[in-house]
Amino acid sequence: MKAKNLESRISSVDTLIERKKEEKRKRLLDAAYTCFTEHTISGTSIAEICAEAGIAKGTFYLYFKDKEDIVRALNKRISYQVLCNIYHSHRKEDFVDHAVRMASELIHYFEKDHEVVALMKKDFVWPIDEEGFVTCDDPMMIDIRNDIDAYAAKSGLSSHQILVRVYALICMIYSVCYSSIIDHFPSELSQVKPEIDAMIRSSLAPSKKV
Amino acid sequence: MKAKNLESRISSVDTLIERKKEEKRKRLLDAAYTCFTEHTISGTSIAEICAEAGIAKGTFYLYFKDKEDIVRALNKRISYQVLCNIYHSHRKEDFVDHAVRMASELIHYFEKDHEVVALMKKDFVWPIDEEGFVTCDDPMMIDIRNDIDAYAAKSGLSSHQILVRVYALICMIYSVCYSSIIDHFPSELSQVKPEIDAMIRSSLAPSKKV
Numbered sequence: 001m002k003a004k005n006l007e008s009r010i011s012s013v014d015t016l017i018e019r020k021k022e023e024k025r026k027r028l029l030d031a032a033y034t035c036f037t038e039h040t041i042s043g044t045s046i047a048e049i050c051a052e053a054g055i056a057k058g059t060f061y062l063y064f065k066d067k068e069d070i071v072r073a074l075n076k077r078i079s080y081q082v083l084c085n086i087y088h089s090h091r092k093e094d095f096v097d098h099a100v101r102m103a104s105e106l107i108h109y110f111e112k113d114h115e116v117v118a119l120m121k122k123d124f125v126w127p128i129d130e131e132g133f134v135t136c137d138d139p140m141m142i143d144i145r146n147d148i149d150a151y152a153a154k155s156g157l158s159s160h161q162i163l164v165r166v167y168a169l170i171c172m173i174y175s176v177c178y179s180s181i182i183d184h185f186p187s188e189l190s191q192v193k194p195e196i197d198a199m200i201r202s203s204l205a206p207s208k209k210v
Numbered sequence: 211m212k213a214k215n216l217e218s219r220i221s222s223v224d225t226l227i228e229r230k231k232e233e234k235r236k237r238l239l240d241a242a243y244t245c246f247t248e249h250t251i252s253g254t255s256i257a258e259i260c261a262e263a264g265i266a267k268g269t270f271y272l273y274f275k276d277k278e279d280i281v282r283a284l285n286k287r288i289s290y291q292v293l294c295n296i297y298h299s300h301r302k303e304d305f306v307d308h309a310v311r312m313a314s315e316l317i318h319y320f321e322k323d324h325e326v327v328a329l330m331k332k333d334f335v336w337p338i339d340e341e342g343f344v345t346c347d348d349p350m351m352i353d354i355r356n357d358i359d360a361y362a363a364k365s366g367l368s369s370h371q372i373l374v375r376v377y378a379l380i381c382m383i384y385s386v387c388y389s390s391i392i393d394h395f396p397s398e399l400s401q402v403k404p405e406i407d408a409m410i411r412s413s414l415a416p417s418k419k420v
Contacts, residue, residue, distance in 0.1 A: 121331075123331065125393075126393075160396075160397070165408075168385070168405065175378070176378050179335075179336070179381070183336075185338070186370075186373055186377045187370070195374040195375050198413070199412075202413055203412055
């Protein structure tokens with residue numbers, strides 16, 4: 001009985017430590033977001049991020065290797081949030097229609113929020129954990145995996161082919177939105193959008209063997 | 211006669227100044243490349259770039275606004291060099307075959323040189339000058355424009371549609387090579403490459419109206 005008590009107390013202490021760590025990491029990411037949008041990434045030092053987060057500078061390195069590391073972690077968090085926001089609307093549609101609709105919402109989101117475009121640049125980071133796509137147990141990732149498998153069953157494309165193509169298309173949209181909005185090349189988004197739609201449809205079209 | 215002499219002397223002084231400026235800019239870019247590959251971008255200061263170039267720090271700001279500005283200028287230069295290296299081989303082929311072949315050479319180049327991948331990240335910069343694609347008088351750009359116009363004439367796609375799609379595909383390749391090589395996602399390049407080829411072919415296929 002005593003042993004069990006001790007075990008459960010150790011486990012709840014562990015959980016508490018884990019939660020505290022997660023909370024500090026989140027505070028650093030929030031602070032980085034604030035600093036980067038106010039002073040740009042290259043205009044922000046790690047000391048400034050720590051000051052904004054109210055966390056000692058030494059502690060920063062328990063969570064991130066360097067500034068580049070926190071930039072990527074932030075891009076991963078934003079990529080995840082953006083994907084969450086657009087994934088579940090219209091999910092009942094046909095896979096390809098859903099992909100085109102999501103691209104539309106993504107472009108619309110970037111058009112409204114140039115700050116996030118300038119911050120992320122072209123760096124969409126697929127929001128998986130270290131174990132990778134197949135084992136990831138995040139609910140949205142499970143939905144995406146199921147949708148890909150279901151489309152694989154009827155399109156003649158393998159799940160791997162669909163994943164690579166979907167991922168490449170999202171990367172393409174991030175890059176082209178950045179250059180349209182920030183560099184004004186190749187043209188305005190309204191003129192780029194129909195081409196993106198066409199490329200999504202042709203890239204995800206069922207294989208001819210079906 | 212005297213006036214003409216003076217004119218021609220002023221013009222040759224102007225050319226000399228222009229050449230000196232171009233040479234300093236080039237030295238700064240070379241120095242930035244050396245520093246970034248040796249110490250990463252975030253581990254390099256503007257002072258270090260100037261020291262490497264043997265140029266006074268104040269002079270830096272005559273050429274570049276800040277570190278981000280020189281990073282982009284460097285990406286633009288590398289993008290141009292890479293495009294030059296791959297564009298002219300096999301140019302006599304069919305437009306779509308040529309595009310697939312170029313993608314292949316681009317991927318091969320990135321596979322051999324991870325340093326340049328880590329440096330450029332996902333930032334392919336279309337190498338045009340400020341006046342834009344249509345007026346740019348660089349010989350390679352003229353070839354690209356002519357090839358696009360010729361393909362427009364027989365594919366049923368407009369030159370603008372082709373330019374946007376080609377640009378989007380190059381961006382996609384840069385992004386996916388970066389994540390395959392650096393993040394090992396979505397998979398090894400050898401498994402990604404057939405999907406990229408398929409997406410190039412379907413994206414640039416002649417319009418059905420033809």
